[in-house]
Every structure is written in structure tokens, then in C-alpha cells.
Amino acid sequence: QKEVEQNSGPLSVPEGAIASLNCTYSDRGSQSFFWYRQYSGKSPELIMFIYSNGDKEDGRFTAQLNKASQYVSLLIRDSQPSDSATYLCAVRHSSASKIIFGSGTRLSIRP
Amino acid sequence: GAVVSQHPSWVICKSGTSVKIECRSLDFQATTMFWYRQFPKQSLMLMATSNEGSKATYEQGVEKDKFLINHASLTLSTLTVTSAHPEDSSFYICSARDLGAAQETQYFGPGTRLLVL
Numbered sequence: 704q705k706e707v708e709q710n711s712g713p714l715s716v717p718e719g720a721i722a723s724l725n726c727t728y729s730d731r732g733s734q735s736f737f738w739y740r741q742y743s744g745k746s747p748e749l750i751m752f753i754y755s756n757g758d759k760e761d762g763r764f765t766a767q768l769n770k771a772s773q774y775v776s777l778l779i780r781d782s783q784p785s786d787s788a789t790y791l792c793a794v795r796h797s798s799a800s801k802i803i804f805g806s807g808t809r810l811s812i813r814p
Numbered sequence: 815g816a817v818v819s820q821h822p823s824w825v826i827c828k829s830g831t832s833v834k835i836e837c838r839s840l841d842f843q844a845t846t847m848f849w850y851r852q853f854p855k856q857s858l859m860l861m862a863t864s865n866e867g868s869k870a871t872y873e874q875g876v877e878k879d880k881f882l883i884n885h886a887s888l889t890l891s892t893l894t895v896t897s898a899h900p901e902d903s904s905f906y907i908c909s910a911r912d913l914g915a916a917q918e919t920q921y922f923g924p925g926t927r928l929l930v931l
Contacts, residue, residue, distance in 0.1 A: 737920070746907045746925040747858070791858070801848065802920055806857040 706730060707794050707805035715811045722779040724808050726792030729773070735795035736768055737802065738777045740788045747791055751777070782812045816842045816912045820923035827898055828931055834894045835926045837908030843888040844910035848920070849881075852905045864891045898930045 708727050716722040724738075735754055739747035753759045753766040753775070765778040775794075779786055789807040796803070817840040827833050837847055847864040862872045862883055870883035882894040891910075895902055907925040 739922075746905075746922040749919060749921060752919055801860055801863055804858045804860075 705805070706803045707792055709790075709792050709805035709808045711806060712809040713811050714808055715813055716782050718782060718784060718812055718814050720782055722782045722786065722810055722812070724777040724779075724790050724792075724810065726775045726777075726805055727773055728775070728792075728794045728803075730794070730796055731770075731773065733773075733794045733796055735802075736766070736775045737793040737795070738764075738766060738775075739791040739793060739804075741791055741807065742788045750790075779810075784812045784814055786810060787812045816840075816910070816919075816921045818908065818910050818921050818923040820908055820926050822926060823924060824927040824929075826929045826931065829899050830897055832894055832896045833898055833928060834892055835906055835908075835928075837891045837893070837910070837923050839889045839910045839912075839921075842910075842912045842914055844891075845888060845913060846911045847885060847891040848909040848911075849883065849891075849893050850907045850909065852907060852925075858907065861893075895928065898928070900930045903928055903930045 706729050737752045738750045740750050741747040751766045753768045759766045763780045767776045789809045791807045792805040793802045819838045821836045845866045849861045850858045852858050860873050861876045862870045864870045864883045864885040866885045872878045885891040905925050905927050908923045909920050911920050
């Protein structure tokens with residue numbers, strides 16, 4: 704079992720709709736959770752981080768964390784074509800400094 | 815967010831030569847930097863964790879004698895690919911933790927694309 708799992712996609716969403724990206728992790732001791740966006744040929748850029756159970760909103764983005772279910776999600780409201788990218792879920796273990804990345808979900812927003 | 819730079823952005827070299835890649839945190843101090851490698855259509859793979867003033871910690875399967883890491887200051891880490899071969903061609907990305915931020919986060923450099931002929 705991978706430490707951080709994501710559906711590779713592609714996930715196709717119509718412009719203006721809500722895109723929902725999901726991630727599960729295996730280590731119950733994980734404390735920090737991150738979502739990165741990576742455009743083709745570019746390095747990842749941080750979108751959001753979340754530490755506590757519940758929702759965290761930032762503009763069109765909402766991160767959701769459920770530690771009991773070991774589940775993290777990212778919602779993108781009013782999806783735009785510029786949101787088309789690969790989204791990487793990342794988890795930091797409580798006892799280590801390195802971040803473990805999932806393999807990413809490719810999101811495509813169709814006009 | 816914090817800025818991390820990498821140099822060069824791309825490099826082409828002959829097989830057998832060594833290539834040095836620099837990673838700098840421009841507006842914050844980073845006691846820890848990370849080096850990743852990404853092959854086409856694959857996920858980021860952590861190669862090593864670089865700590866200022868001490869030896870780097872390499873992930874399993876990464877040859878420390880081939881990928882030399884030096885973290886000489888709080889704003890600079892270097893990765894040297896020694897005796898590069900075509901299979902080393904990849905996208906190398908560094909990342910730095912901003913320990914001065916209210917929430918510790920990890921920022922990525924723009925990456926260095928290496929092509930070994």
C-alpha cells in the first residue's frame with residue numbers, strides 16, 4: 704500500500720463546476736497535509752496546507768481533512784481552464800521532516 | 815510565498831561529465847532543503863534531505879557518491895551529479911522549508927532539466 708494515494712485521473716470537469724480531488728494516507732500519525740499544483744513542465748506550487756480536522760477555505764479552494772478516515776480532499780469552485788494541471792497531495796509525518804507525495808491527479812477543465 | 819531559485823534552469827552535457835545544480839532560498843533561511851527528481855509523467859521522488867552544516871540524508875536506492883549534496887549555508891544547497899549518464903536525464907527540483915513562517919511550509923524551486931547525451 705502506498706503511503707499517499709490519489710486517483711491518477713484524468714478528471715474532466717466542465718468550466719464553472721466544482722472539481723473534487725481526493726487523497727488517502729496510511730500513517731495515522733501524520734500531522735500536516737498539503738495540496739500542490741503542478742503544470743506540465745513546471746515545478747509544484749503550494750496551494751493550501753491544512754493541519755486540523757474540518758474545512759479550510761482560501762478563495763476558490765477548500766481543503767477538507769478527516770483524520771479518522773485518513774482522508775484529505777481539495778475542492779475547486781468555479782473551475783477555470785487555467786486550473787487544468789496535476790494536483791499533488793502531500794503528507795508530512797509527525798516524526799520526520801520530509802513530505803511524502805502522492806502520484807498526483809490530472810485535472811482537465813473543459814470549456 | 816517564499817521564493818526558491820535554481821540554477822541552471824536547464825543543462826545539456828556529455829556522458830561522463832559532472833553537473834552542479836544550485837538551489838537558493840532568496841528571502842528566508844532554510845536549515846533544511848530537499849532534492850527531488852521527476853521523470854516524465856511520473857511523480858516526484860525524494861532523493862535526499864540536505865541539512866545545513868551536516869551530511870545529507872539519502873533515500874533508499876539513491877547513490878550518495880553519485881549525487882553529491884552540499885548545504886554550506888542557510889540559503890544555498892548544491893547537488894552535483896557526478897559522471898552523468900543518459901539515464902540520469904530528468905527534472906531535478908529542490909525545495910526548502912521556511913522555518914520562520916508561522917506555519918512550516920515547503921516551497922519548490924523552478925527545477926533544472928538535465929539532458930545527458
